[in-house]
Amino acid sequence: MATPEEVESGGDTRREIMEATFRALSEHGYADLRVRDIGEEFEKSRTLIHYHFDGKHDLIASFLEYLIEQYEEPGDGEITDPWGALSDRLDQCLFGPEIDAFDHWERMTVYHELFAHARHDERHRAVFNDHYAQLRGNLTHVLEAGVEQGAFHDVDAESLAQLLTDVIHAARARRISLGHEDAPEQAREAVDEFVLDSLAASERER
Amino acid sequence: MATPEEVESGGDTRREIMEATFRALSEHGYADLRVRDIGEEFEKSRTLIHYHFDGKHDLIASFLEYLIEQYEEPGDGEITDPWGALSDRLDQCLFGPEIDAFDHWERMTVYHELFAHARHDERHRAVFNDHYAQLRGNLTHVLEAGVEQGAFHDVDAESLAQLLTDVIHAARARRISLGHEDAPEQAREAVDEFVLDSLAASERER
Incomplete structure (x- = not known):
C-alpha cells in the first residue's frame, strides 16, 4: 500500500x-x-x-x-441575488476566473482545439458532454432560482441556459480561431441587450 | 494561351x-x-x-x-417580407440548403475542423473571417430592412446579427463535436423564444 x-x-x-x-x-x-x-x-x-x-x-x-476540473465550481449553492449571480456566471464563463497568472485563454485555446476533435474520440466526447451539462446546469440553477424568487419571468430555464452556453462557446471560439479579441465583450453586450433585457419580471407581463 | x-x-x-x-x-x-x-x-x-x-x-x-463558395448567396437583394427572410436565413444556416444529395453535415464537419485550426494559419483565418463577415452581413441586411420597414424594433442590427451568427456557429459545433443531433432545432427554438420574440415592433414601444 x-x-x-x-x-x-x-x-x-x-x-x-x-x-x-x-x-x-x-x-x-x-x-x-x-x-x-x-x-x-x-x-x-x-x-x-x-x-x-x-x-x-x-x-x-x-x-x-x-x-476541466480547473473550471469546475459547485453550481448548486443558494442564490440570494439572481441578477448578480447570472451576471457573475456569464462574466466568469466569458472572461475567465479572476486568478492572477492563470492563463485562461491559453487553456481555452487547448480546450477548443480538443473540442473540435471530440467526434473522433468517445472518451473525449463524454468529458466535453459532462462539462457542457455542468455549464448549462449551473446557469439553469441560477435562472430557476430567479424565476422562483420572482426576479425573472417564468422562462424555460434549461432552454435559455442552453442558448447562453452556446453563445459563450461561440464567442470564445471566435476569439481564438478568428482573432476577434473583443468577441467575449460583444457577446456579453448582445446577451444583455437582446436576451436578458426581456428576462426582467417587471418589464412586461406574460 | x-x-x-x-x-x-x-x-x-x-x-x-x-x-x-x-x-x-x-x-x-x-x-x-x-x-x-x-x-x-x-x-x-x-x-x-x-x-x-x-x-x-x-x-x-x-x-x-x-x-465556402458552396454556401455563398447574394445577401443584398430586396427584402419584402423581413420576418420571412429572417426565418429562411436562420433555417438555411442551421439546417443547410435544401438540395437533395448535398451532404451539408459532412461539409460542415470539415468546415468546423478547419475552423478550429485557423489560428495556426493566416490564410485560413482570413477566409473564415470573410465568411463570418458575410454571414453576419446577410443577417444585418435583413434586420436593417425590417427596422426600416417598421417590422422590427429599432435594434442595433449588426450587434444582433453577430449574436445570431454566434448561436448558429455554436449549435453546429455542438451537433458535430458533442453529437447533439437536435442542437440546431434547440437553437432555433431558443432564438425564437428569447431573442426574436422581443424584436416584434408591435409588442412594445421603445
Missing part, C-alpha cells in the same frame, strides 16, 4: 505531467503532438509518463479531465 | 481535386491528412494535384474557399 507521502508524490507527478501536457499542447497543437514533446516539457524522467499513462490517447483524455 | 476547352477542363480538374480533398478530409481528418490521401480519392493522375497546387497548405486553403 502506498504511504501518504507516496500518494502525495504521485499526485504531484501527475499534476506536473498534466502541466507539461498543457505546455506541449499549447506549443505543438493536438494534431502534431507526440508523447516525446510532453517529455521535453517534463522535468522528471519520461518513464514516469509511461508509468502513469497508457499512451497519448489516455494521457490526453486525463489531461482534458484535469483541464 | 489555353483554349476554352482546356480552361473548361482545368476547371473540371480543379473541382475534382476539391471533391477528392473533401472526401479525404472527411475520412482522415485534417491533422492526419497527406496529399497522397487526396491522390487516392482522385481518379486522375496525382501529378495533376501537384500541377494545380503548391503543397498541402495551398490545397487546403483553396479547398476552404471552394467549400
Whole structure:
C-alpha cells in the first residue's frame, strides 16, 4: 500500500505531467503532438509518463479531465441575488476566473482545439458532454432560482441556459480561431441587450 | 494561351481535386491528412494535384474557399417580407440548403475542423473571417430592412446579427463535436423564444 507521502508524490507527478501536457499542447497543437514533446516539457524522467499513462490517447483524455476540473465550481449553492449571480456566471464563463497568472485563454485555446476533435474520440466526447451539462446546469440553477424568487419571468430555464452556453462557446471560439479579441465583450453586450433585457419580471407581463 | 476547352477542363480538374480533398478530409481528418490521401480519392493522375497546387497548405486553403463558395448567396437583394427572410436565413444556416444529395453535415464537419485550426494559419483565418463577415452581413441586411420597414424594433442590427451568427456557429459545433443531433432545432427554438420574440415592433414601444 502506498504511504501518504507516496500518494502525495504521485499526485504531484501527475499534476506536473498534466502541466507539461498543457505546455506541449499549447506549443505543438493536438494534431502534431507526440508523447516525446510532453517529455521535453517534463522535468522528471519520461518513464514516469509511461508509468502513469497508457499512451497519448489516455494521457490526453486525463489531461482534458484535469483541464476541466480547473473550471469546475459547485453550481448548486443558494442564490440570494439572481441578477448578480447570472451576471457573475456569464462574466466568469466569458472572461475567465479572476486568478492572477492563470492563463485562461491559453487553456481555452487547448480546450477548443480538443473540442473540435471530440467526434473522433468517445472518451473525449463524454468529458466535453459532462462539462457542457455542468455549464448549462449551473446557469439553469441560477435562472430557476430567479424565476422562483420572482426576479425573472417564468422562462424555460434549461432552454435559455442552453442558448447562453452556446453563445459563450461561440464567442470564445471566435476569439481564438478568428482573432476577434473583443468577441467575449460583444457577446456579453448582445446577451444583455437582446436576451436578458426581456428576462426582467417587471418589464412586461406574460 | 489555353483554349476554352482546356480552361473548361482545368476547371473540371480543379473541382475534382476539391471533391477528392473533401472526401479525404472527411475520412482522415485534417491533422492526419497527406496529399497522397487526396491522390487516392482522385481518379486522375496525382501529378495533376501537384500541377494545380503548391503543397498541402495551398490545397487546403483553396479547398476552404471552394467549400465556402458552396454556401455563398447574394445577401443584398430586396427584402419584402423581413420576418420571412429572417426565418429562411436562420433555417438555411442551421439546417443547410435544401438540395437533395448535398451532404451539408459532412461539409460542415470539415468546415468546423478547419475552423478550429485557423489560428495556426493566416490564410485560413482570413477566409473564415470573410465568411463570418458575410454571414453576419446577410443577417444585418435583413434586420436593417425590417427596422426600416417598421417590422422590427429599432435594434442595433449588426450587434444582433453577430449574436445570431454566434448561436448558429455554436449549435453546429455542438451537433458535430458533442453529437447533439437536435442542437440546431434547440437553437432555433431558443432564438425564437428569447431573442426574436422581443424584436416584434408591435409588442412594445421603445
